[in-house]
Amino acid sequence: MRKLLPVLLFAAAPALAQTVPPPAPEAHARAVAAGYKALTLCSAHLGGGRTPAQVDAVELRGIYPEYQAQVDALTAVVDRDAQTVSVAFDPSLPPRIAAWRPNLGCAQLPIGAGAAAVATLPRFDAAAPDLDARPWPLGERDATAPLRGDDRALSAALDGALDATAFGEGHVTTAVVVVQGGRIVAERYRDGFGPHVPQRTWSVAKSLAGALVGVAAAQGTLDPARPAPVPEWQRPGDPRAAITVDQLLRMASGLHSDTAGNRTDALYFGGATVAEAAPGWPLAAPPGVRFRYANNDSVLAVHALRAATGDDARALSRPYTDLFWPTGMTRTFAETDWQGGYVLSSQVWSTARDLARFGLLLKDDGVADGRRLLPEGWVRQATTPSGPQPEGEFDYGATLWLLQRSPGVPADTFAAFGNRGQYILVVPSRDLVLVRRGEDPTGQRFDIAAFAAAVLAAVD
Secondary structure (H helix, E strand, O other): OOOOOOOEEOOOOHHHHOOOOOOOOHHHHHHHHHHHHHHHHHHHHHHOOOOHHHHHHOOOOOOOHHHHHHHHHOOEEEEOOOOEEEEOOOOOOOOEEEEEEOOOEEEEOOOOOOHHHHHHOOOOOOOOOOOOOOEOOOOOEOOEOOOOEOHHHHHHHHHHHHOOOOOOOOOOEEEEEEEEOOEEEEEEEOOOOOOOOOEEOOOHHHHHHHHHHHHHHHHOOOOOOOEOOOHHHOOOOOHHHHOEHHHHHOOOOOEOOOOOEOOOHHHHOOOOOHHHHOOOOOEOOOOOOOOOOEHHHHHHHHHHHHHHHOOHHHHHHHHHHHHHHHHOOOOOEEOEOOOOOEOOOOOEEEOHHHHHHHHHHHHOOOEEOOEEOOOOOHHHHHOOOOOOOOOOOOEEOOOOEEOOOOOOOOOOOEEEEEOOOEEEEEEHHHOEEEEEEEOOOOOOOOOHHHHHHHHHHHEO
């Protein structure tokens, strides 16, 4: 089999991820906007079961402002037989096409590629295990339990989140799940969403990427303390060859990026591949001395894991066989570029319940259903600041944010954050996991720390 190319990607905090890049040439901007619409509709409709009208009203509202008007003006065509969505943007070029595949979700074809190229996309067609009859959290049986605490206070906090009357202005909460003592004690969903409806995780995918690296470390496939085996950096004399996997996970690679947050539109929506878009950035600082939130750091970590794995089939199966399915996340799908590189800084679609399962894996020190997936102590290491730290109210570990300075929140609280309001909070000292999903418009910030404090005040 063909050798795998290592790719590492790491996403930025939600606010940073919405940083507006310099204007692109008009024709290319139309192509990227068409890709945004094709991919989002493909994933949410063909993968998530939401209607095109629902997607247009929620997932395609409040997006990056430089694309909103063009996305509104462009027409999408859904071909359910071919499992594709196409969006025409230029009479001289084929439409942008995103194609659905089992497990791997939707992949975009590169700009200029026609529908015949869909047949060349990598596939992983193994059936997900049917775990619903198993007890929660592996399955769905006995998932809920009575709250230990003040039902009215918790209900008020959830009402404030869903009605956009508290915790910030203009946000759009789609789901909230509260897990206490290992079982769901409260959950709410916006109309059109539900326990089994996946949404894009955005940068929460970075925390999933970190866990996937942890599983590989437990298996002896990849040592995070060693230089990342990114194939493009192995030429003698390349200073980037010294960057470790751990530095990529901690956003401390020292690599240059155009903006804070490192908007990677060419990779996310432009049809570029991981191998094309991520490895070519030069150093701007010595590895390990500067924190800069960057999608490419996460992407490169997973790119390196692909190279270390050694073959494409095994690399494609890893997120599912090694992480998602053993934790019961059978309704989660991770998307690749058109050449099979996982875009694990952003392009994962998951349900609120599946993200709660992931939170439980982290709360339980990497053990799921009695099976150790992450190395002992991995979660402690990933939630311990090391080296340079971001400015602002939260510190950063290795793909996880730390809320030790947030009023009303225990100091051991850590979290996965994603653009448009995706949050998984883990509070080990309170035996609690909190998931909030959103489709918050660009520039509208949900106050997750205040919401967490309100929930915790209602829970014994």
